[in-house]
Amino acid sequence: MIYNWFEERLELKKFKAKFLAKTFPTHPSYLVGEIALFSFITLVLTGLFLGFLYEPSVKLVSLFGSMVPAAYASVVKIDLMPMGMIIRRMHHWSAMLMISSIILHLMRVYFTSAYQKPRELNWLVGLSLLGISLGAAFSGYLLPYSQFSVTATSIAYYMVKSIPWVGDWFSRLLFAGPFPAIGMVPRFFFLHVMLIPLGIVALLGAHMTILVKQKHTEPRTNIGRPEGGNGKRLIGIPIWPEQAVISLSFFLFLLFTIAAIATYIPINPIETYGAPAPGTPVMRPDWYFLWVYGFLKLIPGNLSFTIFGGKITPETIGGVIFPGLTFLILALIPFFDRAKEPQNYNKSPFARPFMTAFGLGGGTFILMTAVAGYIDVLHISPDRMLVYTGIATVAVWGIVYAVLSAVKKKSGL
Amino acid sequence: MVEGNQTEKGITRRKFTLGVMIASMAGAFASLFSLLKVLAPASKGAGYVSTIKPGDRLVYAKGGNAGSPVKASSMSLGDAVLVYPVGKTSNPANLVQLIKLNESDFKAPTKINLTDQGFVAYSAICTHLGCTVSWVKNTANPSASITECFCHNSMFDPAKGAEVIGGPAPIPIAQIGVKINGDSLVFTSDFTGPIGPQV
Numbered sequence: 347m348i349y350n351w352f353e354e355r356l357e358l359k360k361f362k363a364k365f366l367a368k369t370f371p372t373h374p375s376y377l378v379g380e381i382a383l384f385s386f387i388t389l390v391l392t393g394l395f396l397g398f399l400y401e402p403s404v405k406l407v408s409l410f411g412s413m414v415p416a417a418y419a420s421v422v423k424i425d426l427m428p429m430g431m432i433i434r435r436m437h438h439w440s441a442m443l444m445i446s447s448i449i450l451h452l453m454r455v456y457f458t459s460a461y462q463k464p465r466e467l468n469w470l471v472g473l474s475l476l477g478i479s480l481g482a483a484f485s486g487y488l489l490p491y492s493q494f495s496v497t498a499t500s501i502a503y504y505m506v507k508s509i510p511w512v513g514d515w516f517s518r519l520l521f522a523g524p525f526p527a528i529g530m531v532p533r534f535f536f537l538h539v540m541l542i543p544l545g546i547v548a549l550l551g552a553h554m555t556i557l558v559k560q561k562h563t564e565p566r567t568n569i570g571r572p573e574g575g576n577g578k579r580l581i582g583i584p585i586w587p588e589q590a591v592i593s594l595s596f597f598l599f600l601l602f603t604i605a606a607i608a609t610y611i612p613i614n615p616i617e618t619y620g621a622p623a624p625g626t627p628v629m630r631p632d633w634y635f636l637w638v639y640g641f642l643k644l645i646p647g648n649l650s651f652t653i654f655g656g657k658i659t660p661e662t663i664g665g666v667i668f669p670g671l672t673f674l675i676l677a678l679i680p681f682f683d684r685a686k687e688p689q690n691y692n693k694s695p696f697a698r699p700f701m702t703a704f705g706l707g708g709g710t711f712i713l714m715t716a717v718a719g720y721i722d723v724l725h726i727s728p729d730r731m732l733v734y735t736g737i738a739t740v741a742v743w744g745i746v747y748a749v750l751s752a753v754k755k756k757s758g759l
Numbered sequence: 760m761v762e763g764n765q766t767e768k769g770i771t772r773r774k775f776t777l778g779v780m781i782a783s784m785a786g787a788f789a790s791l792f793s794l795l796k797v798l799a800p801a802s803k804g805a806g807y808v809s810t811i812k813p814g815d816r817l818v819y820a821k822g823g824n825a826g827s828p829v830k831a832s833s834m835s836l837g838d839a840v841l842v843y844p845v846g847k848t849s850n851p852a853n854l855v856q857l858i859k860l861n862e863s864d865f866k867a868p869t870k871i872n873l874t875d876q877g878f879v880a881y882s883a884i885c886t887h888l889g890c891t892v893s894w895v896k897n898t899a900n901p902s903a904s905i906t907e908c909f910c911h912n913s914m915f916d917p918a919k920g921a922e923v924i925g926g927p928a929p930i931p932i933a934q935i936g937v938k939i940n941g942d943s944l945v946f947t948s949d950f951t952g953p954i955g956p957q958v
Contacts, residue, residue, distance in 0.1 A: 497910065519798055527800065624821050624891055625893070626908070650929055657958075
């Protein structure tokens, strides 16, 4: 009866036929993107809790007899509350999971060439989501205002400032003035809890809308299956009720997993780092920034020059040009590896030796720059590490390309 | 009737509306620039500007005796501490690394006239990305100890004017003069060069 009341007003049947009948492919690799979505929901939920308690201010307050910034004190107090530390760890672990799953999702799309016509646009929206998620993670670094936060943010400030031409202005816009500005913590708080999440929601909306409009690509095993009517229909299960049930149970399982990890494994223990103080301990960023961090260590310090009045320093190369170029190359991929006809089936990575080798070679390069973040522990000099990085990249690229080409030739794919 | 009149005069309603739209959009964009300017506070006192004056006494920057004068007699060969000028500890640009070596260890471009009985002082701000440098003591040969920034492993040789001997730092760390005064130390000069990241 209640259903009828709503049905008469909202025409739910029509809505269901139009939107909830969208078909989902059933291959498990298609769930990776959902992990990212669910991690984001977990981030919002845990963030709501933290938002009630966090104080975005660097004004000095007394905590256990010593004067520390209010932001730091408020996070220590969160950790001391019942459930507080678990919620804060869940927040940080979800962020890691979100970025991991976005990268895995990107790899799935890349290696099955799902970015080809007509899905180039959604590839770009997806890349923007990766970029903005890294921004969300980064803006969260500063908020506890521990020794770690301040060091990481200071490094980022000088990286932004090293952008040629606009760096000085842009760094002041982002960090509310020259580092360390009083207004920096409130500004990052606003970016972290308002502007960036709004951006993520908008991009997610675009990502999902385009997905529903264009439909998923299908596993190759579906080619020629009679249910598909010769490729006219996507084989899978509808959003309502089948996929919805799978997704909901998957979400709850993920929430349980994050809570379990957060219960037992500490992350970002700010009490260990302490409040900001002179002196910089050995510290490394979270794993998803290791590549930039490691690459910064590899660039020789004397590599600096001026071009059209813009100053290019080692920091510009490591902190701006390197990550910028990586994203640019990723963005251009669908426009180089093109398909004439709209593609609705995944391609096998074995059938595309060049693109697969390019992806694995590029992945190796990024991985090696992340390893370069540990050269002080591994006792490798930057020059030698640069050589190792080059060798590993070329070797993986070459071997994968040679092997896949031979396999392709032999099997006559 | 009305439409006929419009075409005769040359400016149609459609053209007029379009013109107004473009003009107001341009105005809106132009105002955006002044908005962004307000949001990016000026660089007044930007970067690291030290306020150390000759004659300022050196005090410990951290640890249990933070704020009390540095004792010259407490430092032996190959030791280093982070120090501030007394009463000026809130400015991170004033953070200095005080190092004790042998008088005979110093080589150019170290400014020997700015050292006193093996005490030499450099800015503690790494010239790469602004982290505070650390001291890596060589226990076997204390004179060969080096200054290293643990952020990206830039290394500096304190016996050679803090020249870069490894890692991504672009320039040496600036020296600052110190001399012994009783059992404590005082600054005797300004920094010899720029301090902090060179971006």
